[in-house]
Amino acid sequence: MHVPPRGLVYAIYYTSLAAFAIPVNLTAILILSRGRCGLSRCITQYLVSMAVTDLLVIITAVFLNRIPGIYFPSSFLSITPVCSLSITLIYAARDCSVWLTVSFTFDRFVAICCQKLKSKYCTETTASVVIGIVCVLGCLINVPWYFFHEPIYIIDGIPWYCKLKEIRYTSPMWAAFHWIDRLLTPCFPFVLVIFLNALTVRHILVASKARRRLRVQSNGEKQSDPEMENRRKSMVLLFAISGSFILLWTTHVSYFIHERIHVDYKIKGFNDPVFIFLESANMLLLLSCCTNTFIYAVTQRKFREQFKVVVQYPLILINGLFEQ
Numbered sequence: 001m002h003v004p005p006r007g008l009v010y011a012i013y014y015t016s017l018a019a020f021a022i023p024v025n026l027t028a029i030l031i032l033s034r035g036r037c038g039l040s041r042c043i044t045q046y047l048v049s050m051a052v053t054d055l056l057v058i059i060t061a062v063f064l065n066r067i068p069g070i071y072f073p074s075s076f077l078s079i080t081p082v083c084s085l086s087i088t089l090i091y092a093a094r095d096c097s098v099w100l101t102v103s104f105t106f107d108r109f110v111a112i113c114c115q116k117l118k119s120k121y122c123t124e125t126t127a128s129v130v131i132g133i134v135c136v137l138g139c140l141i142n143v144p145w146y147f148f149h150e151p152i153y154i155i156d157g158i159p160w161y162c163k164l165k166e167i168r169y170t171s172p173m174w175a176a177f178h179w180i181d182r183l184l185t186p187c188f189p190f191v192l193v194i195f196l197n198a199l200t201v202r203h204i205l206v207a208s209k210a211r212r213r214l215r216v217q218s219n220g221e222k223q224s225d226p227e228m229e230n231r232r233k234s235m236v237l238l239f240a241i242s243g244s245f246i247l248l249w250t251t252h253v254s255y256f257i258h259e260r261i262h263v264d265y266k267i268k269g270f271n272d273p274v275f276i277f278l279e280s281a282n283m284l285l286l287l288s289c290c291t292n293t294f295i296y297a298v299t300q301r302k303f304r305e306q307f308k309v310v311v312q313y314p315l316i317l318i319n320g321l322f323e324q
Helices: 008-033 041-071 078-114 113-122 125-143 143-147 170-218 226-261 273-290 293-300 301-323
Strands: 152-153 156-159
Touching: 008 041, 008 273, 008 293, 008 301, 041 078, 041 273, 041 293, 041 301, 078 113, 078 125, 078 156, 078 170, 078 226, 078 273, 125 143, 143 301, 226 273, 226 293, 226 301, 273 293, 293 301
Parallel strands: none
Antiparallel strands: 152 156
8 A cells, every 4th residue: 555656647646636635624624523514423523533534544645655656756755764654654544544434333323223322322422432542543553564664775874765574474473463454454344334234224124114104003194204314314424434435445355355365476566467456446445535525515415505605715705805
């Protein structure tokens, strides 16, 4: 994920992604933090934290890694200690982003399927604690990445670039860390999101059928159900975010499976089909860090209203300056 590719397509893609994703995530953070989107404070906590970590992924992986690697391959960022720190921050931000998506999915699963636990778990305090634990663990787990790299060149006593140390072929510790890293992200989150969504769908279908039958028996006719309407809105938001995550991470999971089957395969260059497959997975992975804002805009009417306010405010301000 941290090896900058070469080529016009990659240059255009990553430059456009940074120019687009950074303001989009900043806008989402601003709008959600205002708390005027009609969402509970618990949900808002998760969505804001997800937008922040998505922004950090774009900054570390694209703005400070991909773009300098393409346009400025011998910059200060290529010095080995800086490069190692950059790689560590990339993986930490990625893991936090992924596991916050899992945490949000689990929170909505509890809210929809576990009514007795809902009042205790689905609170702003619990959300803050969960977010804090996820972010701290996401950073601590990835600290070893800083120590697994060594310089490719040493010029005038300055170490340049990063490559994995040769111990990765012989060290049981590296093998264990590598497996744990790959299982924690993306395998377990991928399976958990699918599993929790499957349970949520099953619960909603059963509950909806029973509730409709009960209301028809009580009222003699079908009427609107505010409770089911609220569940439907929550379900749409949940499935849109989870579905986007699953769709855009599928290629990365497929590459992990390929990597396990062809353990000894070494990528021969930027034109190697396996490298193109890997980089396509990375491109989709990074794209997932700017899709949530569009999901909010499509599924949440009040978010769209607040977005219009945020977009119009600078125009109103400029117009007022001209009138003065």
